[in-house]
Amino acid sequence: DAKTTQPTSMDCAEGRAANLPCNHSTISGNEYVYWYRQIHSQGPQYIIHGLKNNETNEMASLIITEDRKSSTLILPHATLRDTAVYYCIVRVSYDKVIFGPGTSLSVIP
Amino acid sequence: DAGVIQSPRHEVTEMGQEVTLRCKPISGHDYLFWYRQTMMRGLELLIYFNNNVPIDDSGMPEDRFSAKMPNASFSTLKIQPSEPRDSAVYFCASRSGDTTGKLFFGSGTQLSVL
Secondary structure, rough: OOOOOOOEEHHHHHOOEEEEEEEOOOOOOOEEEEEEEEOOOOOOOOEEEEOOOOOOOOEEEEOOOOOOEEEEEEEOOOOHHOEEEEEEEEEEEOOOOOOOOOOEEEEEE | OOOEEEOOEEEEEOOOOEEEEEEEEEOOOEEEEEEEEEOOEEEEEEEEEOOEEEEEEEOOOOOEEEEEEEOOOOEEEOOOOHHHHHEHHHHEEEEEOOOOOEEEOOOOEEEEOO
């Protein structure tokens, strides 16, 4: 699996957009970008994934650069309930999931 | 569907005792994963199964740990004998064999070995 690099922590004001970056410069052509989040003491939760096109669902948007070497997860209107650790993972869809340290996002009132 | 179900939610035991953690995956999911989470090491993949067969157990820390999946709806992770350093949250996850590759996690078992 390609390695990913994420900032250790970020803050975001409540109601503002939270933009979480992820670098994956060694990504292969058949590897997807997945995002999960883990709210304190709960199991990780799937958010979104994509291959090369931008994706949007009810939780977030995923923007992948044209060269696919980095991506950004966007939470359009962050709430206090979005405070969590966010994991960016690159893998082929059928492979095991290895979690890195992720980004700890704090949404500030 | 009720999601991935783990039991017990909390387990407190004494060093040397046998501990058995249980997991019921989402019906129809072909893959089952066991993870361990600690502050020091984060989320570690211990073992995963495909169609009840162990595929990769390279993350199992030592012989004291064993996992089984006797059928498609049940898996166990056993620690015998348990040690204080085994204290962690143990998560089970499952996914289907479709192309999305989405993992669904249970609520975890908080294990404390005294």
